[in-house]
Amino acid sequence: MSMHNGDGKMRVITYRDAIREALLEEMKRDNTVFLLGEDIGRCWEGAFKVTKGLAEEFGDERVRDTPISESAIIGTAVGAAITGMKPIAEIMFGDLTTLAMDQIANQAAKIHYMFGAQAKVPLVIRTPFGGGVNIAAHHSQSLEAWFMHIPGLLVAVPSTAYDAKGLLKTAIQGSNPIIFCEHKLLYPTEGPVPEEDYTIPLGIADIKNEGEDLTIVATMFMVHKALNAARMLKKEGLGIEVVDPRTLVPLDKKTIIDSVKKTGRLVIAAEDCKTAGVTAEIAAMVAEEAIDYLDAPIRRVAEPDTPIPFSPPLEKYVIPDERRIIKTIREII
Amino acid sequence: MSMHNGDGKMRVITYRDAIREALLEEMKRDNTVFLLGEDIGRCWEGAFKVTKGLAEEFGDERVRDTPISESAIIGTAVGAAITGMKPIAEIMFGDLTTLAMDQIANQAAKIHYMFGAQAKVPLVIRTPFGGGVNIAAHHSQSLEAWFMHIPGLLVAVPSTAYDAKGLLKTAIQGSNPIIFCEHKLLYPTEGPVPEEDYTIPLGIADIKNEGEDLTIVATMFMVHKALNAARMLKKEGLGIEVVDPRTLVPLDKKTIIDSVKKTGRLVIAAEDCKTAGVTAEIAAMVAEEAIDYLDAPIRRVAEPDTPIPFSPPLEKYVIPDERRIIKTIREII
Amino acid sequence: MEKGKIIELYRKMLEIRLFEEKVFELYGQNIVPGTIHLYIGEEAIAAGVCSNLRKDDYIVSTHRGHGHCIAKGARLDMTMAEILGKKTGYCRGKGGSMHIADFSVGMLGATAVVGAGIPIATGAGLSIKLRGTDQVVACFFGDGAANQGTFHEGINLAAVWKLPVVFICENNLYAMGTCQSQVMLIKDIAERATAYGIPGVSVNGNDAIAVYETAEKAIKHARHGNGPSLIECKTYRHKGHSRFDPATYRPKEEVEEWLKKDPIQNLKRQLLEKGYLLNAGMAQIEREVNDIIEKAAQFAIDSPYPPPEEALENVYA
Amino acid sequence: MEKGKIIELYRKMLEIRLFEEKVFELYGQNIVPGTIHLYIGEEAIAAGVCSNLRKDDYIVSTHRGHGHCIAKGARLDMTMAEILGKKTGYCRGKGGSMHIADFSVGMLGATAVVGAGIPIATGAGLSIKLRGTDQVVACFFGDGAANQGTFHEGINLAAVWKLPVVFICENNLYAMGTCQSQVMLIKDIAERATAYGIPGVSVNGNDAIAVYETAEKAIKHARHGNGPSLIECKTYRHKGHSRFDPATYRPKEEVEEWLKKDPIQNLKRQLLEKGYLLNAGMAQIEREVNDIIEKAAQFAIDSPYPPPEEALENVYA
Numbered sequence A, B: 001m002s003m004h005n006g007d008g009k010m011r012v013i014t015y016r017d018a019i020r021e022a023l024l025e026e027m028k029r030d031n032t033v034f035l036l037g038e039d040i041g042r043c044w045e046g047a048f049k050v051t052k053g054l055a056e057e058f059g060d061e062r063v064r065d066t067p068i069s070e071s072a073i074i075g076t077a078v079g080a081a082i083t084g085m086k087p088i089a090e091i092m093f094g095d096l097t098t099l100a101m102d103q104i105a106n107q108a109a110k111i112h113y114m115f116g117a118q119a120k121v122p123l124v125i126r127t128p129f130g131g132g133v134n135i136a137a138h139h140s141q142s143l144e145a146w147f148m149h150i151p152g153l154l155v156a157v158p159s160t161a162y163d164a165k166g167l168l169k170t171a172i173q174g175s176n177p178i179i180f181c182e183h184k185l186l187y188p189t190e191g192p193v194p195e196e197d198y199t200i201p202l203g204i205a206d207i208k209n210e211g212e213d214l215t216i217v218a219t220m221f222m223v224h225k226a227l228n229a230a231r232m233l234k235k236e237g238l239g240i241e242v243v244d245p246r247t248l249v250p251l252d253k254k255t256i257i258d259s260v261k262k263t264g265r266l267v268i269a270a271e272d273c274k275t276a277g278v279t280a281e282i283a284a285m286v287a288e289e290a291i292d293y294l295d296a297p298i299r300r301v302a303e304p305d306t307p308i309p310f311s312p313p314l315e316k317y318v319i320p321d322e323r324r325i326i327k328t329i330r331e332i333i
Numbered sequence C, D: 001m002e003k004g005k006i007i008e009l010y011r012k013m014l015e016i017r018l019f020e021e022k023v024f025e026l027y028g029q030n031i032v033p034g035t036i037h038l039y040i041g042e043e044a045i046a047a048g049v050c051s052n053l054r055k056d057d058y059i060v061s062t063h064r065g066h067g068h069c070i071a072k073g074a075r076l077d078m079t080m081a082e083i084l085g086k087k088t089g090y091c092r093g094k095g096g097s098m099h100i101a102d103f104s105v106g107m108l109g110a111t112a113v114v115g116a117g118i119p120i121a122t123g124a125g126l127s128i129k130l131r132g133t134d135q136v137v138a139c140f141f142g143d144g145a146a147n148q149g150t151f152h153e154g155i156n157l158a159a160v161w162k163l164p165v166v167f168i169c170e171n172n173l174y175a176m177g178t179c180q181s182q183v184m185l186i187k188d189i190a191e192r193a194t195a196y197g198i199p200g201v202s203v204n205g206n207d208a209i210a211v212y213e214t215a216e217k218a219i220k221h222a223r224h225g226n227g228p229s230l231i232e233c234k235t236y237r238h239k240g241h242s243r244f245d246p247a248t249y250r251p252k253e254e255v256e257e258w259l260k261k262d263p264i265q266n267l268k269r270q271l272l273e274k275g276y277l278l279n280a281g282m283a284q285i286e287r288e289v290n291d292i293i294e295k296a297a298q299f300a301i302d303s304p305y306p307p308p309e310e311a312l313e314n315v316y317a
Ligand SMILES: Cc1ncc(C[n+]2csc(CCOP(=O)(O)OP(=O)(O)O)c2C)c(N)n1
Pocket: A038, A068, A070, A092, A096, A099, C037, C063, C064, C112, C113, C114, C115, C141, C142, C143, C144, C145, C146, C170, C172, C174, C175, C176, C241
């Protein structure tokens, strides 16, 4: 884990609380910031309780419960964003961004460009992705790759409480639409977070573990599985470098390539379906820009191309885990 | 151009007519096949006139004009498909699939799996992608990569009249949901098409030009630009092999890899935005499975990550052309 | 409504109630994976509507779908097995509670995407029209779903094409923690039928006979080629929205008032008053229902999980 | 409506008409890239509505948006330049006819996705409410757009939150080749307001004064914090849907009848009858308008295209 640069104190808090703190601090700092989404208000406080206490703190006008109208949630946020506000929209499950794809891809992401830079769209879309809690095909997907493919949109994929808070604050302070991808299983995970104010710039990868023998680029919950794998392999004397891009757009190609130059071996691990997923872009980028430094084929660890099944043994089988990471590493080392 | 295997006569017809013939023949063969979409009926006959004459031939019940309700178009098609019909839904512009992404990705593609194979979803979604006619950011995108990333969905990307007809007939006769991607600029292009009945299996790439020195995997309209580039480079004595996958799901990895084994050099050309696009998956696949055969970095020719601008010189600048293909080839040869 | 039918209706409702209570009990034992949306309190709707349907008619269901399954005639054991993620479940464990289906009885599936079933029901209606049969589709969805774009697009299309679909809005006043008045200005969702030029009616969703009779009319209307209707059934869920929801956002008095309106107690009272059933008959039905539910639960519990590699099957047909 | 205002209204409508005729002429000369959706025949709506708006009020527009731009006060030269794809256009050539915007006069942009502007207008209304100003949003869209999910979701949300948005449905009876009766069973789209609990009214969209007065009421209603309304303006496009559409799907008699109801001839007649303007005054206005349009066209024609590399700019702010 990279250390915070400031010299302020750290506390250990959850990823969930880190996100909530970012919302809270930015709403205090800037009264054009407001939240909208389904059941984020005082009755429910978010399906994952991320907005706990915020309606009490800021009132129902700034923490707005909406109807079940995903398209209108994003469309409304776009309209507010281009007229001076800074909306933060929550889509309750990442799978439901499908209902708002026109507003996300065609409106939010393109307005600044299409209108010749007359308007800015400072819009944050928060949504949880990922499987592992047995809620099946409509509530477990990881769709980050779709959003990487939309020019004009930024994509954040924090894996720790520290990264989540710092990146979210940057996102809120920014001027561009950004999809802020959270992971259901990360919410309760804990990590050190500074007491003082801080932000993390977009597009700076974090080397979560240093190593000389192989590079794993991992995102979201897979970062932790990669770190576990790295720990296990360390016992065998293998040094695995775990690179967490933290944002997919912009992507910190340099850190990834530098790591590959050092280790000569690359595994990419993400939880989404393999074909045309997050791992594809990173593999392609390296095959284009750093192939000569590779001493072995690139390997991808991802979900097989199936919907997420419900039954626990089935779900466990498709979501990549430490064993698959280690098995994959052994294939090329 | 690969030749048709039968010994029947060929005629030269347009890509548009080839698609129309496939629709016509399959509607004749199977009366559960029907069409629905905006303005596909007798008043307009499709925004690109693909359904010309079909309402006259089969009546308004089987060639159904719909309201401007993309989500209901696909949802309705799904409901019909799981109850014994074979709908072919047209989405007037590929950019508007964004409005139906839940029905496409979460319903059509997942129903067979989620319900434990109780239901089949024999649904064809036809839609035109691509730029080049100055209709800007909301009518010019190429979003094939999104669909590749949806397990349960098939993806066809025909580049010629011959491929379009043969693949569409296979798609209609099949039992799975498939997105049949057409390209606006291909509609008027002509090519030989057999008079007799034929189909083309999914997942079989076509080597559109043989060569020893470099492989270009190209899709849709880029196939033709790649062929032009190959012709120009032939004069310099360079043999460029142009591989057209014809379907992205399933993807004919073997033909691609065999070509790379032969040439040792790979350029991938598609019209969509580069990041996390079609070219990413193909590059990643080769970097995983055939990296040792490469004598040079993989190169991708794709749109830069921008929305499609309106003004002709701007649009021309972002859509990859022969010059960019040749320039890219020279970088690695 | 004749006596025999009412008793059947009662039995169906009881089946749903006791099934759901069993699910509740099992998840107390931690053997139900994921989340669960219980239908307790809303039984009169599924049972009242589906009692009008033939086996070859269709229904389209929601995340709160166990009651719909049972009312349409799905087997209790295979339903329970699916909810437990077992290989013997309707979807071989791939779907679970939120994605259950039984095509053999015309139950075209639940979807966990709120409102997504509406155009699918329209499509089933279109299929009926094109195939020229006289089947009917009943499409269930909640008050929350009535604010989805698919409600608008799906119902409009069914209206324009005069399709045999009955749209049934189960208005339990809440969508998760959000009460209806927070998200729409109208009181009766049935009013939205006006926008599509089709009949719309609100009915007491806790009165099984009223639901039955209202649905009967709409289903006949549809079966005779007169197109869709919208029926709003006012009801209430007795439990929280899902597994861990204590539902503290609902005023106590409101909850109490509605618990008094329990649809099963309602119908039971009527049956006893009319002398259609005596206490002994009641008790017997309860015993019988209890019995098949115990068996279903045991079947589900005893069934194996699917082998992990099955996760890779059935992506394509 | 007072005399001066009516004359202004007339001038605005004429500006739109002659602008569109110029566009038509220019694309005959093959210097308008892409497709074009002309507003000819519908001028009374944009002009009638926007005459009630302040400069700091907002509008949201559609693929048929030139009239909205001009009515809200956008410059003719920069509008024409955008349509021609020139660097001097409002969007530096990046947007074109279907994606034009002038934020300096509160024209928040056209979208080429039918219906997509509706929730965006709701969002502008929310922004007004949160910022506590007394601005108003007018949101234009077509009859076809009224069948999009966004219509339902966007208007409902504006209703629930009582936002200052006036939804204006320009019902020109057709969406491309599809006539209204093919895609909805109701005659008056204004009826759909009922579904959201807001006022809905249908008005003759070819009568500029009627549009003005109806919009005036709705805009005041919104400005005073009483929430949104839906106004349906019945109208007709004189030309085809887009560039190459001969519009043969429309019955001849229908076309002829509507051509007689030309909104500009209508208002001209009234102005002459009331003696507000004499023939000479009319002619002078026409000359003046013609003049600025010629200048605008010349400006656009003379302007350079953007340098190609600008395609890569402005993806992010
Ligand atoms: C489109 C969509 N948005 C949000 C959710 C999350 N969610 C699941 S159930 C539910 C509430 C549904 O309310 P309603 O339609 O009234 O049905 P009820 O649960 O009351 O039966 C929500 C918001 C979802 N599954 N789908």
